[in-house]
Amino acid sequence: MDFNNVINILKNKGxxxxxxxxxxxxxxxxxxxPISMEEWLQYxxxxxxxxxLSTIYxxxxxxxxxxLLSKIRPKDENVKYALNLSEKHSHFLICKGCGKAEEIECxxxxxxxxxxxxxxxxxxxxxxxxxxxxxxxxxxxxKS
Amino acid sequence: MDFNNVINILKNKGxxxxxxxxxxxxxxxxxxxPISMEEWLQYxxxxxxxxxLSTIYxxxxxxxxxxLLSKIRPKDENVKYALNLSEKHSHFLICKGCGKAEEIECxxxxxxxxxxxxxxxxxxxxxxxxxxxxxxxxxxxxKS
DNA sequence: ATAACTGCAAATCTTTTGCAATGAG
DNA sequence: CTCATTGCAAAAGATTTGCAGTTAT
Numbered sequence: 578m579d580f581n582n583v584i585n586i587l588k589n590k591g592x593x594x595x596x597x598x599x600x601x602x603x604x605x606x607x608x609x610x611p612i613s614m615e616e617w618l619q620y621x622x623x624x625x626x627x628x629x630l631s632t633i634y635x636x637x638x639x640x641x642x643x644x645l646l647s648k649i650r651p652k653d654e655n656v657k658y659a660l661n662l663s664e665k666h667s668h669f670l671i672c673k674g675c676g677k678a679e680e681i682e683c684x685x686x687x688x689x690x691x692x693x694x695x696x697x698x699x700x701x702x703x704x705x706x707x708x709x710x711x712x713x714x715x716x717x718x719x720k721s
Numbered sequence: 722m723d724f725n726n727v728i729n730i731l732k733n734k735g736x737x738x739x740x741x742x743x744x745x746x747x748x749x750x751x752x753x754x755p756i757s758m759e760e761w762l763q764y765x766x767x768x769x770x771x772x773x774l775s776t777i778y779x780x781x782x783x784x785x786x787x788x789l790l791s792k793i794r795p796k797d798e799n800v801k802y803a804l805n806l807s808e809k810h811s812h813f814l815i816c817k818g819c820g821k822a823e824e825i826e827c828x829x830x831x832x833x834x835x836x837x838x839x840x841x842x843x844x845x846x847x848x849x850x851x852x853x854x855x856x857x858x859x860x861x862x863x864k865s
Numbered sequence: 866a867t868a869a870c871t872g873c874a875a876a877t878c879t880t881t882t883g884c885a886a887t888g889a890g
Numbered sequence: 891c892t893c894a895t896t897g898c899a900a901a902a903g904a905t906t907t908g909c910a911g912t913t914a915t
Binding site for chain 2: 683705
């Protein structure tokens with residue numbers, strides 16, 4: 578999905594495209610990894626120093642309403658945000674080294690599914706975050 | 722693992738067993754579901770009205786140090802806490818109706834594992850939370 | 866006895882909100 | 891023109907911290 582698609586989804590739902598909103602979405606769109614609120618604010622302030630924190634928070638609501646936002650909540654760090662651009666249900670492989678996150682498609686194992694079925698549990702949604710080191714960071718670590 | 726085991730783990734690491742700490746741990750131990758900070762404080766205040774919020778927060782650090790704490794962070798609710806009593810890596814099936822959580826053992830699917838291996842991603846840890854309705858809540862919902 | 870622990874109050878950090886001004890459609 | 895959006899400042903909520911007094915070992 579390219580950037581204009583995102584903007585169209587926004588407009589089709591009746592939201593206005595303000596300069597701030599465009600920058601706020603760009604920040605996520607052009608980052609190759611989920612970003613913290615601090616990084617988000619920094620990016621946007623670079624493009625428009627007047628952008629206010631509360632504007633970002635309000636746009637989080639907008640992006641959630643559009644179903645375009647992924648929130649990632651590592652155990653030991655602040656929440657991070659990313660655009661959710663694939664229609665398929667997916668999860669992130671998150672590198673503990675460089676922070677890069679890659680979306681991968683989800684498949685709960687059959688064994689898992691069986692356990693859940695046996696309990697007659699009606700599964701509605703799930704959240705899976707995978708942490709480790711990407712190939713590049715792994716190689717760097719080995720060298721040092 | 723029974724309650725005394727938990728206390729022994731605590732003492733073996735050199736922590737003291739104070740009245741407050743005992744109550745704080747009891748609250749988690751005797752709850753059949755992960756509890757919010759609010760519920761946690763309420764339980765402890767019932768047993769000892771002087772217990773302070775910051776004491777609970779400080780004991781979170783202790784329990785984490787002991788590797789006994791699970792934090793569950795639903796998308797739309799506050800963090801919830803539970804004791805992590807099984808040695809095996811496991812995850813929670815969390816009921817959106819009654820809040821009850823059941824630990825289940827984890828098994829990432831082979832397909833999943835293959836995707837990760839193909840990327841040469843060095844997986845260190847993962848976090849999986851499953852939400853839905855338990856049998857009882859599901860039945861109740863159907864009736865109404 | 867003494868080091869760990871706690872309560873309290875204040876500090877810090879994150880997120881939300883009311884309101885008046887601004888700007889997109 | 892009109893209503894959504896924004897900036898600002900203040901509020902609310904969550905978590906942490908310094909300190910002096912208390913308690914388990």
